[in-house]
Amino acid sequence: xxxxxxxxRHLVMGMTNKKSLKCEQHLGHNAMYWxxxxxxxxxELMFVYNFKxxxxxxxxxxxxxxxxxxxxxxxxxxxTLQPEDSALYLCASSQGVAGDPNEQFFxxxxxxxxx
Amino acid sequence: xxxxxxxxxxxxxxxxxxxINCTYQTSGFNGLFWYQQHAGEAPTFLSYNxxxxxEEKGRFSSFLSRSKGYSYLLLKELQMxxxxxxxxxxxxxxxxxxxxxxTKLIIKP
Numbered sequence: 001x002x003x004x005x006x007x008x009r010h011l012v013m014g015m016t017n018k019k020s021l022k023c024e025q026h027l028g029h030n031a032m033y034w035x036x037x038x039x040x041x042x043x044e045l046m047f048v049y050n051f052k053x054x055x056x057x058x059x060x061x062x063x064x065x066x067x068x069x070x071x072x073x074x075x076x077x078x079x080t081l082q083p084e085d086s087a088l089y090l091c092a093s094s095q096g097v098a099g100d101p102n103e104q105f106f107x108x109x110x111x112x113x114x115x
Numbered sequence: 116x117x118x119x120x121x122x123x124x125x126x127x128x129x130x131x132x133x134x135i136n137c138t139y140q141t142s143g144f145n146g147l148f149w150y151q152q153h154a155g156e157a158p159t160f161l162s163y164n165x166x167x168x169x170e171e172k173g174r175f176s177s178f179l180s181r182s183k184g185y186s187y188l189l190l191k192e193l194q195m196x197x198x199x200x201x202x203x204x205x206x207x208x209x210x211x212x213x214x215x216x217x218t219k220l221i222i223k224p
Contacts, residue, residue, distance in 0.1 A: 002159065043204075043212075043214040102206075103160040108156060
């Protein structure tokens with residue numbers, strides 16, 4: 001148990017559906033992240049929020065829409081996804097975005113399958 | 116460009132020692148992280164190096180050479196529960212983590 005929870009753990013959706021992933025951290029951290037993890041590929045950073053403000057958007061398609069209402073909660077809204085978006089979506093949090101060592105704590109992920 | 120290289124898969128025997136290597140190229144450098152990820156689970160933090168040298172933490176040690184852009188994770192007295200993927204990540208000048216694809220470690224009895 002890392003102090004970061006994600007729901008749902010598994011999600012199957014059609015390309016025309018709209019769904020949302022939820023992440024919550026209980027660590028009092030100020031930074032939160034969304035990553036995409038595909039088989040045998042490096043983790044891909046999607047979005048970074050620091051004190052509820054988005055600081056990074058790594059050229060992510062607009063069909064992924066993040067929302068950070070407060071420092072403890074992070075959402076990823078999904079719509080009109082493609083089959084290649086099927087992956088494990090990981091949420092992480094850290095004390096801040098800089099500092100030493102500033103390790104990130106990960107949630108268990110949402111396994112997303114797009115049909 | 117920024118890049119992390121680590122072996123795709125390694126096999127070792129229970130009770131033995133294994134060294135997982137990682138080389139990195141980043142725009143600036145703010146430290147090197149190792150994470151462990153069991154199948155179907157979250158990555159968990161193992162170690163952080165920002166200065167050259169060896170950091171020891173129980174059965175696990177991590178080494179860094181900044182001049183060579185090189186790190187390794189050393190696992191001693193291997194146990195079956197150490198079967199997992201080991202992820203190397205370097206933090207660049209923008210404090211973003213650049214990740215390797217992970218090394219899947221298989222432990223045999």
